Amino acid sequence: MKVALFGYGKMGKMIEQIAVQRGHQIIAKIDVGTTEIDFTEMDVAIDFSMPSAAYGNIKQCITHNVPIISGTTGWLKDYDNAVTLCNEKKGAFIYASNYSLGVNIFFEMNAYLAKMMQHLDQYKIRLEEIHHTQKLDAPSGTAITLAEGILANSKYKNWSLDTGEKDEIVITSKRIDDVPGTHIVEYNCAVDSIEIKHTAHNREGFALGAVIAAEWIIGKTGVFTMRDVLNLG
Numbered sequence: 139m140k141v142a143l144f145g146y147g148k149m150g151k152m153i154e155q156i157a158v159q160r161g162h163q164i165i166a167k168i169d170v171g172t173t174e175i176d177f178t179e180m181d182v183a184i185d186f187s188m189p190s191a192a193y194g195n196i197k198q199c200i201t202h203n204v205p206i207i208s209g210t211t212g213w214l215k216d217y218d219n220a221v222t223l224c225n226e227k228k229g230a231f232i233y234a235s236n237y238s239l240g241v242n243i244f245f246e247m248n249a250y251l252a253k254m255m256q257h258l259d260q261y262k263i264r265l266e267e268i269h270h271t272q273k274l275d276a277p278s279g280t281a282i283t284l285a286e287g288i289l290a291n292s293k294y295k296n297w298s299l300d301t302g303e304k305d306e307i308v309i310t311s312k313r314i315d316d317v318p319g320t321h322i323v324e325y326n327c328a329v330d331s332i333e334i335k336h337t338a339h340n341r342e343g344f345a346l347g348a349v350i351a352a353e354w355i356i357g358k359t360g361v362f363t364m365r366d367v368l369n370l371g
Contacts, residue, residue: 141352142166142180144195145187145210148272152345153184160176160349168195182352189213196220196231205355207348209237211279220359231234234364235279237347241321242364244336248284248323251334252291252299261319261325261332263288265297268312268320276311280321285309288323319342 139162143150146169154164156323170188175198183199185192199206200223204270209230209297217233224231236242252297255261265288267314269282277285285307318338325332336343347364354367365371 140181144185148220149186156345180204200229212275235283238343249287252288256292260327264324266310266322277309
């Protein structure tokens with residue numbers, strides 16, 4: 139599999155390492171300052187770039203009939219446009235806020251727990267995410283996905299950062315040096331608490347999941363998620 143990397147920071151380098159270990163070839167490393175891109179040899183593209191660049195990268199790949207896996211967060215105002223373009227061009231596209239296989243299992247647990255708790259109004263939800271200080275967006279895309287999983291299975295109406303109304307899920311974001319990613323969902327009431335937590339020990343899990351998604355999407359047409367890749371539907 140010939141892979142193009144859009145974004146060659148820490149995640150891009152980790153993806154390169156994992157992809158090569160799995161027998162794939164990195165044929166392009168596209169980063170800030172790249173002016174010419176050859177799409178003709180790409181089997182698949184993996185985008186871990188910047189929020190300001192992600193949609194442009196996705197659009198170019200779909201237009202050039204290159205399947206693309208995107209893990210960049212902070213660009214989702216253009217997500218619907220990417221879906222429309224992918225369907226029009228009969229392309230292939232996966233976006234995930236987190237490609238870790240464990241996190242995607244965690245997403246399923248979170249939604250299931252929210253469904254079980256939806257009629258227990260005495261419990262209030264606390265959602266916290268902790269990341270390294272280089273992370274640009276807050277809350278994390280993973281935290282937003284967790285909040286959306288709760289919203290779809292509860293009486294809460296929205297989420298907010300740090301403070302919120304009674305019907306909003308409050309997300310607390312912390313930035314601490316060298317923390318790959320920790321996410322906590324807690325249900326609190328006067329008598330007890332229920333907590334689920336995912337802790338990433340390093341970035342390798344994110345990179346492995348992205349490469350697995352890239353392997354999976356080859357030969358497919360449509361807009362997919364990690365639920366499709368992992369057959370969680």
